[in-house]
Amino acid sequence: MAAERARLGAQPLPRAVEEALRAVPREAFLPGLPLTEAYDPHQAVVTRRDEERGVALSSVSAPTIVATMLERADLRPGHRVLEVGSGGYNAALIRRLVGVDGQVVSIDIDPEVVTRAERCLKSIGVDDVHLAVGDGAHGFAARAPFDRIIVTAGAWDLPPAWEQQLAEDGVLVVPMRIRGLTRCLTLRRAPEEGCWEAVAVDMCGFVRMRGRDEHWEAMPCLHDEDGCQVALRLEDGPEVEEKALREALACEPVTVWSNVEVGAEEPTDSQDLYLASVADRWAQLTAERGAIKAGLVSPISRLGTPALISAEGTGFAYRTLRRCPGRADRWEFGAVGHGPHARATAEHLAHLIGEWDRDHRRGPGPRITLFPATTPDDRLPGGRVVDKRHTRTVLTWTITP
Numbered sequence: 001m002a003a004e005r006a007r008l009g010a011q012p013l014p015r016a017v018e019e020a021l022r023a024v025p026r027e028a029f030l031p032g033l034p035l036t037e038a039y040d041p042h043q044a045v046v047t048r049r050d051e052e053r054g055v056a057l058s059s060v061s062a063p064t065i066v067a068t069m070l071e072r073a074d075l076r077p078g079h080r081v082l083e084v085g086s087g088g089y090n091a092a093l094i095r096r097l098v099g100v101d102g103q104v105v106s107i108d109i110d111p112e113v114v115t116r117a118e119r120c121l122k123s124i125g126v127d128d129v130h131l132a133v134g135d136g137a138h139g140f141a142a143r144a145p146f147d148r149i150i151v152t153a154g155a156w157d158l159p160p161a162w163e164q165q166l167a168e169d170g171v172l173v174v175p176m177r178i179r180g181l182t183r184c185l186t187l188r189r190a191p192e193e194g195c196w197e198a199v200a201v202d203m204c205g206f207v208r209m210r211g212r213d214e215h216w217e218a219m220p221c222l223h224d225e226d227g228c229q230v231a232l233r234l235e236d237g238p239e240v241e242e243k244a245l246r247e248a249l250a251c252e253p254v255t256v257w258s259n260v261e262v263g264a265e266e267p268t269d270s271q272d273l274y275l276a277s278v279a280d281r282w283a284q285l286t287a288e289r290g291a292i293k294a295g296l297v298s299p300i301s302r303l304g305t306p307a308l309i310s311a312e313g314t315g316f317a318y319r320t321l322r323r324c325p326g327r328a329d330r331w332e333f334g335a336v337g338h339g340p341h342a343r344a345t346a347e348h349l350a351h352l353i354g355e356w357d358r359d360h361r362r363g364p365g366p367r368i369t370l371f372p373a374t375t376p377d378d379r380l381p382g383g384r385v386v387d388k389r390h391t392r393t394v395l396t397w398t399i400t401p
């Protein structure tokens with residue numbers, strides 16, 4: 001893990017977190033799995049799956065994100081912690097960090113996950129994590145207040161219970177979907193502004209939160225041949241006409257290059273957030289392997305490539321990459337447009353990529369604040385406002401010279 005963080009340019013882990021990671025045997029939560037797989041730093045191991053939908057329901061989270069979230073939570077001996085989403089491994093680590101004077105409650109919506117977690121915790125002699133079955137969107141009032149709430153499922157909104165059950169100076173660590181992009185937000189209250197402020201924003205991927213606050217984006221399918229599916233994910237995005245977009249995919253594409261280059265190892269997650277912030281008609285393209293192989297689309301990622309719907313709603317453009325001539329380690333971003341206004345839509349996307357490169361690439365990323373849903377517009381800072389059931393999330397970008 002230390003070598004992995006050094007490679008990513010991250011600071012060494014706090015000593016207490018490293019000590020906990022060394023002490024808790026991850027393999028006890030993944031019986032039967034080879035150690036190399038159990039300790040793969042980036043690999044979450046799926047333990048329950050919804051076969052019909054083809055989505056993971058539960059997993060033992062990847063070591064790198066577990067470590068990052070523990071670091072962000074800044075756990076201290078004696079803390080009272082609520083973990084939303086169980087598995088046992090993370091709870092055992094938290095237990096170790098808060099010590100005998102602390103308290104850990106871990107709640108999962110799935111009774112089988114709780115039974116499994118209990119069994120695994122017992123196998124390493126941990127019997128004082130309070131495991132509960134229930135919808136974590138309601139928190140766990142019986143043991144509140146908590147000094148820390150650590151959510152280990154992908155949330156779409158901030159339920160009021162978390163606010164009510166978190167101590168005044170508490171920290172909430174939560175993977176949150178914002179316009180379809182999941183980022184792990186470390187949130188603290190900013191009482192003078194009446195909002196939550198993200199004091200850290202980390203890349204992550206998590207299984208979706210189910211239950212009361214479950215949320216699914218619209219996913220118009222553009223090509224539905226088995227193994228070759230192409231779809232657009234529209235998180236609070238524009239209304240579209242599926243038929244027109246299907247026809248657009250069948251049209252000859254137009255590719256526009258941006259002159260913005262990137263190194264193979266350079267993180268560009270802030271570009272995705274920037275595009276999601278500034279594009280009104282924002283979407284993400286998903287594609288199965290077969291669709292890419294067959295040359296239907298050429299996105300950067302199969303699971304969610306930044307895309308725009310054209311102003312007329314009859315076409316779209318998505319981001320692509322090409323290797324820079326003569327440079328094995330450099331790539332150039334481009335945009336592939338489809339539909340009657342393919343070139344204009346692709347040019348618009350390439351232009352936004354250029355803006356990100358010029359003004360934000362070397363910057364700290366956006367300021368992310370979350371306000372109660374009742375907050376009027378004139379009390380919000382400038383930026384992209386994303387409205388949800390309980391909150392108004394604002395992404396504010398400041399130009400970096």
Ligand SMILES: C[S@@+](CC[C@H](N)C(=O)[O-])C[C@H]1O[C@@H](n2cnc3c(N)ncnc32)[C@H](O)[C@@H]1O
Pocket residue numbers: 057058059060061084085086087088089090091107108109110113134135136137152153206207208209210211212
């Ligand atoms: C990634 S797993 C948790 C990983 C775990 N913390 C570990 O130690 O590796 C996410 C869990 O969240 C649970 N979950 C989903 N929606 C939930 C909800 N509304 N309340 C509580 N748990 C939920 C799932 O059942 C799943 O077990």
